[in-house]
Amino acid sequence: MPDLTLIVILVIALALVFDFTNGFHDTANAMATPIATGAMKPKVAVGVAALLNLVGAFLSTEVARTISGGIITEGENGVLITPELIFAGLIGATVWNLITWLRGLPSSSSHALFGGLIGAAIIGIGTNAVDYGVVASKVVLPALLAPLIAGLIALIATKLAYSITRRDLGKPDGRGGFRSAQIFSSSLVALAHxxxxxxxxxxxxxxxxxxxxxxxxxxxPTFWVIAACALAIALGTYTGGWRIIRTMGTGLTEVKPAQGFAAETSTAATILASSHLGFALSTTQVASGSVIGSGLGRRGATVRWGMAARIALxxxxxxxxxxxxxxxxxxxTLLGPIGILLDAVIGTLVIVALFRWSRRNRVTHNTMLNDIDDAGRVVKITKTPRRPGRREKQVSL
Structure with missing residues (x-):
């Protein structure tokens, strides 16, 4: 077998690449709705998200302990999985992350990571290498419950927001304040992420x-591991996952400021609670559930269930x-050094090919904004003119 130190270095490097893809893959979780409503400019939004992701990474290590000492079982001489198998699992996770990013699907980077590690451990060691109790209690169960809980909270919060600020006798309804409040709520989501x-x-x-x-x-995790991962995810976040931001911001439902604030607040609350309990939650699923819940909570809003079904798939x-x-x-990897080399070469070629494919149909913050309905920022009701030549009156809500 090749030198163990070299394998560990390769794994760490690939893990940081995965962390980088996790950053731009999940930027939409925090910043899709404030961008869609005009609360924050795209480049400012991703900059704020990157900074708060960096800070948030230093606030807790409970989830890290769940992964390092929970999902993979331990034997007499320590954990059963080897660095070579972790390397293989990371290849699967990174490739799937890039495939879903290319398709603009807000899938779970967390589940991609868990899936890659579980698949590699089963092939390399056997089914006894995985603690299925931990997987069920801290991965699968939160994946089923968290989006539903976040969606329900967002639905109730949206209804309350619209009820409290209900327009009365032509007076301003005060909903414009939610656009400013979104700066706080979306920042809280980025910190929670x-x-x-x-x-x-x-x-x-x-x-x-x-x-x-x-x-x-x-x-x-030691300090240098925390710092390296914090920096990698922050850099990835700053690049902006514009494809997924477009899906989250406009693909599920037309988002208004009150909805956005409700969705972001429920997302942040759910993620922070899960981090405290050590649940390796999918922030993407929580954010998607919150956006759908906020759409159901606003009268007249339409949830695009076709897109929701595509995301659920x-x-x-x-x-x-x-x-x-x-x-x-x-x-x-079971082939020995040649197998590890093949993994590295094939994985690199696939990753490069996916990036090159993405260049054929680039989505930047400019092209993404062109797809956002202006009504996501300002709703205009145009009254029919009473007599010819009279200018139309426009009312902004």
């Missing part, structure tokens, strides 16, 4: 160091698809 998603890569690197004998079993496929890719890569 850092406390949850950045932890997953920390957990993977820590798991690798434990598996390689460089760190004691049961220990948490991506959720269902993520875990098995990334597991299959991780399993295939793990199968190659």
């Amino acid at each position: 850092g406390t949850n998603d950045a932890q997953k890569t920390m957990g993977v690197i820590t798991l690798t160091l434990i598996a390689g004998g460089f760190q004691a079993a049961g220990s948490g 991506g959720w269902v496929l993520t875990l098995p698809a990334s597991a299959i890719m991780g399993a295939f890569a793990a199968g190659l």
Whole structure:
């Protein structure tokens, strides 16, 4: 087998690449709705999200401990999984992340990571390498409940917001204030995202160091791991996942400021609670559930259920698809050094090919804004002129 230190370095490098893709893949979770409503300019929004992701990554390590010492079982000599298999799992997770990003699907980076690791562990070691109790309680169950809870909270919050600010006798309804409030609520989501998603890569690197004998079993991430992962996810966030922002901001429902504030607040509350409990939650699923809930909560709003179904299909496929890719890569590692080399070469070629494919139909903050309905920022009701030649009166809500 190749030198263990070299394998660990390769795993850490790929883990940081995955963390980078996680950043731009999940930028939409915090910033899609404020961009869609005009509360924040696109480049400012992703800059704020990047900074708060960086800060959030230092606030908690509970999720990292769930991954480094929970999902993969331990044997007499420590964790059963090897750095080579972790490398294979990361290949599956990264490739699936890029495929869903290319399609503009807000799928779960978390589940891609779990799927890749589980598939690689099963092929490389056997079914006993995975603690299915932890997977069920801290991965699968939160995946089922969190979007529903966040959606219900967003629905109730949206109804309350519109009820409290109901227009009366032609007086201003005060809903314009929600646009400013979105700056706070979306920032809170970005901070919460850092406390949850950045932890997953920390957990993977820590798991690798434990598996390689460089760190004691049961220990948490060291400072340099936390700092490296925080920086990687922040840089990824700053690049802006414009394809997924477009889907989240305009693809599910037409978002108004009151809706956006309600959706972001419910998303942040759900993620922060999960981070505190050590649940490796999918922030993408929570954010999507909140946006749908806010759409159901506003009278006259239409939820695009076709797009919602497409996103849900991506959720269902993520875990098995990334597991299959991780399993295939793990199968190659069983060939020895040549297999690891093949993994590295094939993985690199696929990643480069996906990036080159994305250049054929680029989505930037400018092209994304062209797809946002102006009504997402200002709703205009045009009254029919009473007599010819009279100018139309426009009322902004």
